Amino acid sequence: MNLDANPAPAALAAYDDPGIVAGPPRGGFRAMLRRLWRHRSGKIGGGLVLLIIFCAIFAPWIAPYDPLKLAMLDRLQPPSLAHPFGTDELGRDLLSRVIYGTRYMILVSVVSTGIAATGGIFLGLLAAAGGRWTDLLVMRLVDIMLAFPYILLLLAVIAILGPSLITALVAVGIAAMPGFARLVRGETLSVRESEYVEAMRVLGAGTLRITFRTILPNIASPLIIYASYTMPLAVLSAAALSFLGLGAQPPLPEWGAMLVQSRSFLRTSTWVVAAPGFAIFFAIIGLNLLGNALRDVLDPKART
Amino acid sequence: MTAVLQVKGLRTQFATDSGLVVAVDGVDLSVNEGEVLGLVGESGSGKTITALSLIRLVSAPGRIVGGRVMFDGKDLLTLTEREMVRLRGDRISMVFQQPKASLNPVRRIGAQIAELFEYHRGLSCRAAMVQAVDLLGRVGIPAPDRKALAYPHELSGGQAQRVMIAMALALKPRLLIADEPTTALDVTIQAQILELLLDLCRDTGTAMILVTHDLGVIAQTADRVAVMYAGRIVEERAVTDLFDDPCHPYTRALLASMPVQGDVRDRLGAIPGSVPPPGRMPLGCRFAPRCAERIRHAMTICDREEPVLYRVAGGLSRCWLAAPAVVRS
Numbered sequence: 273m274n275l276d277a278n279p280a281p282a283a284l285a286a287y288d289d290p291g292i293v294a295g296p297p298r299g300g301f302r303a304m305l306r307r308l309w310r311h312r313s314g315k316i317g318g319g320l321v322l323l324i325i326f327c328a329i330f331a332p333w334i335a336p337y338d339p340l341k342l343a344m345l346d347r348l349q350p351p352s353l354a355h356p357f358g359t360d361e362l363g364r365d366l367l368s369r370v371i372y373g374t375r376y377m378i379l380v381s382v383v384s385t386g387i388a389a390t391g392g393i394f395l396g397l398l399a400a401a402g403g404r405w406t407d408l409l410v411m412r413l414v415d416i417m418l419a420f421p422y423i424l425l426l427l428a429v430i431a432i433l434g435p436s437l438i439t440a441l442v443a444v445g446i447a448a449m450p451g452f453a454r455l456v457r458g459e460t461l462s463v464r465e466s467e468y469v470e471a472m473r474v475l476g477a478g479t480l481r482i483t484f485r486t487i488l489p490n491i492a493s494p495l496i497i498y499a500s501y502t503m504p505l506a507v508l509s510a511a512a513l514s515f516l517g518l519g520a521q522p523p524l525p526e527w528g529a530m531l532v533q534s535r536s537f538l539r540t541s542t543w544v545v546a547a548p549g550f551a552i553f554f555a556i557i558g559l560n561l562l563g564n565a566l567r568d569v570l571d572p573k574a575r576t
Numbered sequence: 577m578t579a580v581l582q583v584k585g586l587r588t589q590f591a592t593d594s595g596l597v598v599a600v601d602g603v604d605l606s607v608n609e610g611e612v613l614g615l616v617g618e619s620g621s622g623k624t625i626t627a628l629s630l631i632r633l634v635s636a637p638g639r640i641v642g643g644r645v646m647f648d649g650k651d652l653l654t655l656t657e658r659e660m661v662r663l664r665g666d667r668i669s670m671v672f673q674q675p676k677a678s679l680n681p682v683r684r685i686g687a688q689i690a691e692l693f694e695y696h697r698g699l700s701c702r703a704a705m706v707q708a709v710d711l712l713g714r715v716g717i718p719a720p721d722r723k724a725l726a727y728p729h730e731l732s733g734g735q736a737q738r739v740m741i742a743m744a745l746a747l748k749p750r751l752l753i754a755d756e757p758t759t760a761l762d763v764t765i766q767a768q769i770l771e772l773l774l775d776l777c778r779d780t781g782t783a784m785i786l787v788t789h790d791l792g793v794i795a796q797t798a799d800r801v802a803v804m805y806a807g808r809i810v811e812e813r814a815v816t817d818l819f820d821d822p823c824h825p826y827t828r829a830l831l832a833s834m835p836v837q838g839d840v841r842d843r844l845g846a847i848p849g850s851v852p853p854p855g856r857m858p859l860g861c862r863f864a865p866r867c868a869e870r871i872r873h874a875m876t877i878c879d880r881e882e883p884v885l886y887r888v889a890g891g892l893s894r895c896w897l898a899a900p901a902v903v904r905s
Binding site (some may be wrong): 316466467468470471472473474475476477481485486489490492 | 631633661662663664665669670672674677678679680681682691692695696708723740743744808
């Protein structure tokens, strides 16, 4: 078998200049969505995430009851046709509460990840573009943050800001920042050595323009992938904080808060924790599968 | 003829773990208006560092430590970084060896070219795009309006180099530095790209420094040639003089190592040894340890003292053989 599959130089030359393009142009966003849909875990994860988004947007129309309305006569009803997920100890419909809970889940995942990404990108670029001392200072700060156990870091931020849903979002965002900072710094340092950055410099681009127009678009793929991995973590952390009573406070139909307030009825009425528990479970499975698929689709090295 | 660029005593050194390495050691160069100056030398002779030093883009740990680079009546080494940024791409431009790697992989090539007009000339996005498409047409890209929307990976190597040339010459710079512009390309494409470079430079009145190790390319394109060896210029001649009657033993050895059509030698000439590693330069002439003439002429001065550039027919040569007899003894 001929292992040397390279065509002879002459054949290459004939191909070269008339402008023959290898395959159709890889159109940006839509083609990416199409590849995502063809990906198996992309389809499942994407489906779950779409379902959550749908629930969040149309919650008032699809939820059968008011998630906050008490009905003491219907308390701790097992799942039935009238209450598919049952009711909690105050007679609130669990299905409605789970549906409304998607709003908090999306809020948490998007806002916390947004805070983490924005802060992390800023710190990472600062470390990479700044001088040796800036780099040292920023990265040691990041190391210090990483050295703390994650949950301790969350608790520390909340101890400073006071417990509420908003501070939980900020805390999760801050706690996830160091990972982004490290990623951005590393990717920036490697992209910065590439010849197209050098070429931009030769053609008269300053540091700022190179950073935002050349480096940032080129490290977008790993950033998106990392963000998609951070989202489920953020959801889980926020739920954990609510469970500890440090995030969303009780009447809110937030899944973590629902878990904690009903947990004493776990032995007699399993469904009160099953509903929010499974909601968290499926949300995280969905985000993780979507993240995996995104990695396969966006990572040029994994592409075949 | 007026000089576009005049370099005097340029010195660039690298602070490495094993001490200071002087990569460019007192280089003098001048490029006249509309002229093509070839800068040749083998790998590690300092030609690329020289080119990068001219536009002050030697990256750390490299540092320009001496000399003057006069361009447009200003010493580039004294300008602020801000002024330098404005100058690059506009008055002085550069083309690289790896065209495909030199384009931003995530942006369409039209946008990359247009950006130059937006940034340096303040054109609107639309007007800049019109210019970019026009430019793509002029560098011989077929269907430029469609190709402007292509990403770099959709181009062939030759096309990518055409795009790079378009970008480098977009703003009609006074000086273009071409660092091995054809080395990564196919031989048949090489000729086309050189032709294009020369044509466009002639049209825009741009002077060019062509950095290469390919003497064949030099013979076709350059007006004048500077030969570099171990961080120094060892011979600088008009191109015909250099090829007809090379003065410096190093140049002679280089020419002897080139295949000549119709010549039926069994083996090509080779230069024994290799370029001395930068920290351990010989005391005398840097080429002396590899020089055939030194042995033939039984010259002892070569090992003791380094020659300066002596005047020869059509240029200069850094060799004791070119020195007047009085100096030599």
